[in-house]
Amino acid sequence: MTELNRRTFQAASGLGAASIALQSLLADERSDRRPHHAATARSVIFLFMSGGPSQVDTFDPKPALAELAGKDVPESIARNVPPIKRAGLKNLMASPWKFSQHGDCGQPVSELFPEVAKHVDDLCVIRSMSHRNPVHGPAECVALTGTSAADRPSLGAWSLYGLGTPNSELPGLLAMNLHTDGMQHPQAAGWGAGFLPSKYQGTVIDPVKGIRHTSMPSGISVQQRTAELDLLKQLNQRHLARVQDHSELAARIESYQTAFAMQTSAPELFEINTESASVQQAYGLDRPETALTGRGCLLARRMVERGVRFVQVRVGGWDAHGNLKGNHQKMADRTDGPVAALLADLKQSGLLESTLVVWGGEFGRTPTMEGLGNGRDHSPAAYTVWLAGGGVQGGQAIGHTDDIGYTVMDHPYRPQDLHATILHATGIDAKQLTYDHHGLIETPVGVTGGNVIPGVFA
């Protein structure tokens, strides 16, 4: 049927508006899967540091904290601290870690991260991230989807919706939740499809066990499976022939071929023994503190190597309410080596040029001590993330916080801005990628909008 005929029909039936709305409801496939502009990254690896790493102990040094330790937050700063419960204003606490300059750029990095510090020339550190939600779960949703309601699509789902995936034999969005023993339960905001069709939802995988149901049930040979698929296809095609004109049934038949291909390629993805001993060692697979994170990071590299569009590696445990020193040291031990190995590995193979790596948590922490426990409380008023690869201009820091790192002084950015920036690297204009959600035209940055952070890209 030609477009003209269709319009004639709609006019004749008086159903124009309804049928248009209906088409968008039923539309499962977008035909225009082309980037809005030239992409600088084919894939994204989001290293999500759950629990909230402290900005003033990692990438945003505040020497003034040492001088003010034990004192209250100066009134000039206190008055700018947003009215959030648990935003303590008493008893500032110095960072237990020294900062020193690294790389050609001379950017300061805390001694917590000696290995990542070696890559500082590739990092674009954004110190002026800010939002208003101080509670882990909702804040994770804010940081990853822009609102706390947990009903919006993940960035990965948006990118699959906008771009599809280069490798149909693996899911296009894979998420690994590592070290989830803490109080912060992983939020589907990291991989959920929200209001997008659920085919865009990510697959959560266990880095050791792999993708569920990809191994052949015991006693079934490839030959038997091939016969099963052949017969099934015959039966399903007969069924489709009786029904006729049903794209969903046609897609279903196709999905069995893809599934079988996935069954072959997915286990291969997890065969990390094929990596050289030195690679395995670099990722820290041989040490208990780094084994799991190292595995996650190595798998992330293998995934993007195979064309997976979006990977989220979520490392839990940064919630340092008491004993900041012990907590952040443990978390640094867990992540510093593997993350540095990932950056080095991607760089060495050239993949870093087409892979955007993002590091950050759901919020930062207060510069004050929480209670008397030598820890810091949640603070979304200012926090730090960094980006590397995928066209990012490394060796720079964007934005400033006040003298104690409590509030943003200039270049304030919201999570939506970070999302627009990440999608921009993949070739998506976050304001132009639209989805008709029951009549409401949605975009990745929602009603409040978001802009690409200036200066991030080279």
Added chain:
Amino acid sequence: MHDDSAIQISSRFRCVQTCLFAFSLVIASSVSAEDVRLQNSWKKNAFVSEIWEINGTDSRNNPLRRQLESPFTGDELFVRYRIHYAAESLDTPADDEGEFFVLWLDQAEGNDGSTHSGNVPNVGLHVDGEQNRFMIRFSSASQKFAGEVTGRKERLLVARLWKSRPGAQLPFDQLDLWVDPSPEELRRPHVSAASPKAISVVNWIGFSTGAKTEVEDRIRVRDLALATSWNRIMGLPSETTPTPPGKIVRTVDFDAHVVPILKDRCFGCHAGEDAEIRLDVYDEVLNRTVPFQASASTLIQAIESGKMPPDEEPSLDADQQKVLRAWVNEGVTWNEATLPTPVPDSDHWAFQPIVRPDIPVVTGKDWIRTPVDHFIAAEQERIGIEPAPEASPSVLTRRWSLDLLGLPVSGDAADPESLMDDAAFGVRWARHWLDVARWAESNGHQHNRFRPAAWRYRDWVVDAFNNNMPFDEFLRAQIAGDELAPATGDPDGRLIATGFLSAARYSGNELDKRIQRNDILVDVVNTTASAFLGLTLECAQCHSHKFDPISMRDYYRMQAFFAGGQPGNVSLSEAEASARPLADQRQAIFDQTYARLVRVRERRGLPNASLVTPSTVIKGISSADRGRFGTLERELKLFPQTWAFYAPSTARHARTVLPQEMRWPLPNAPRTLEDVECRLLLRGDVNAPGPQVYPGWPRVFGDSQPGTHPRTALADWMTGANNPLTARVWVNRIWQWHFGRGLVSTSSDFGTQGAKPSHPRLLDFLASELISHNWDSRHIHLLILNSATYRQSSQFSKHNEERDPDNLTWWRWEPRRLEAEAVRDCILAVSGQLDRKRGGPSETDSGKSVRRSLYLRQHRERLPEQQNLFDGSNAVVSCTLRRVSTSPLQPLWLMNSSFTQTAAQKMADRFEKVNEAFLECLGRQPTLEESDLLSEHTMNHGAASTMLILLNTSEFLYIP
């Protein structure tokens, strides 16, 4: 002092500070009498604090006074102190003359005998009739009293001294008092006093005893502090946004002062329907002002910057600007009589009354089976469409069975009536409604704690569908069940039905109780409006739109219906009598422990001392009470209870709210709920409250009469004769669940942004049928299920496809995939494993359960794996229509999971012949060719392999 911005008091009155305990003046003076002298002050750590013990002299005395570091002439000053008046010291007029004791705030020190009264604010206690009560005053002639003074307890007095007109020279003419306030009570002082004449500067503070204060009286005071904000005086985190004051003294009269300016200077352009920006409509003015914050209001900014009125007109003069500024700062009052809000006059189709249409006359009468077909055929005939022939009996039986029961037909051919009599009908159709109700058995968000009693609502919905409960009753129970008298023979059903409201998702880790409650109200209003009325109100939470008939005030009026209640574990009637004393005992132990822990934390100088998690409280229970508490907890868990929405002030029967497990649960405080006051929230932010609002439905639907039982009134209106939406929305949902698509394709959005109905007259016919048949849903089901429209085959027609490619005229049946639950249930059924038992607590998804999927535990956002794969509803928000996605992960589960592998093996054991299994799975005999293919495969690869193929066929997974 308390913190850096608190008012500094000079050193003569040092050390009156936070926390307990005690070295009294007696000790201090006895030491100083010796010739060995101590230095200025003690070295202290956090585990000591200072208390003053004051005795009377039977005459006026000022035993303690202290000067501020610099005189205070600001507009608002808070003061607090804690007082313990020893019980044995207290007397009343009955036995003596009563008591007197005050803290004064004055410009001058005076001497030991000064009265510090008459235009001097006093905060303390005085005898009032037969009682001693807490008191504030400016003079002895104008005393205002709060609660009774009892000797058993230390009390925190907080007072606010302020100027109704700001200015250093102007008097502190307002005084508010709170006794043991909670943080959110800023705008609700317990008592207030005013005096036009009062001091304008505070330089000294001190305590006075009087003639009624005896020498043996022991009055302990401590923790004295001054501050310039509520948050600081309460030890809360500081705020940057100003908070509206408790009591506004209005200097501006809307009619006398504001209206003349608006009329004269603004309405020329900004009034009437054609104006782009209207200032004659309250809702639009609220879009452009921030009540109590003139400087943040775009209206005031435009005027004061000279932008408005525009260039060619003179600016407002200084007095006019002052009036408008004061009007905003005093809360933007409005007089509806002077400038009434126009009743929105909407011509939107869904807001028009339901009029029963004539049944259209059609030519192809043979085809017609029920009136539904007339409407369908009329449209088809109009554009030259031929309906598909009727489906074969076997297909029809299978379609009815899968549609109505979610199970393949077994045994004899069945008709819709008998299938709807099968209790499996309720199990299948409850799931549809539970999607809309965003029902789940956990809290959602981060901690996502289990709600062990939530299953009763699920069972109530199943029973309601099986009993064909009239839809108006179905709605009333869910909206107002706690307010309604119980149904005969069912003392708890209506209470359980409020599980619809309490299914709200909210963060159990939210410290700010205002945010926690607001999140619930937002969820409840959005879901109620979209589920029953097909209205999406979300946008009106933050702004009104001139072209949208739902305003921001409408939104908060809707919220006000629900503000008196909250979700909780509520005891069922049989348990009520025995549960209450135990719950009270448990609460008492909890409260005591909590109070003790807070005291300890205060003593240690911890910030936010009152923030103690329930689990910490429970760990801190004294060894004496621990055993008893544990027993109470265990016993209370066993009492029959339901996760309900319960409003103590309007409920028909008082019920006990039983404990609920959560990191930071909602406070169980019926009193707080009673006098909760609803305000419009600017930008939806609880920190930006606007004017107060009262329960009411959107004005576009006429005037509201909420009465004493607000939600009952709401339900009455929703099911009332004039409501244009409820019946339309419900019949459309029924249609959608039978056909996979509604007559209105946006089935939860009948608003201006939603789709228009494809068959408006059919929609109105069904809606009027529903109402005229006393909201009998089954009548609507049968009109549809028996229609020729429904009975069509899926046969394709090129002719029709050219005229209606999207099948909008329903010219054929479109096969659609079973929902996740039905996929699993059908596999269990054909493999002979299904346990059809109904009701009771959910089963955790161990992979072993063989009960119907409805009874697997629904943990929000963490659905059982298979439900996730096949587009289950994750209960984050109302799900109006399941989408169908096709991903390779589905075949992986269908082919490789132990669930399907086991089922295939069971089928191989169960059926001797492949053809029997084929019939069971697909409801028909295989063709000869199919039979040959399957037999051959069985010979080569075994029966289980063939069974697995059957489970994977599209035909098995689609409603034919």
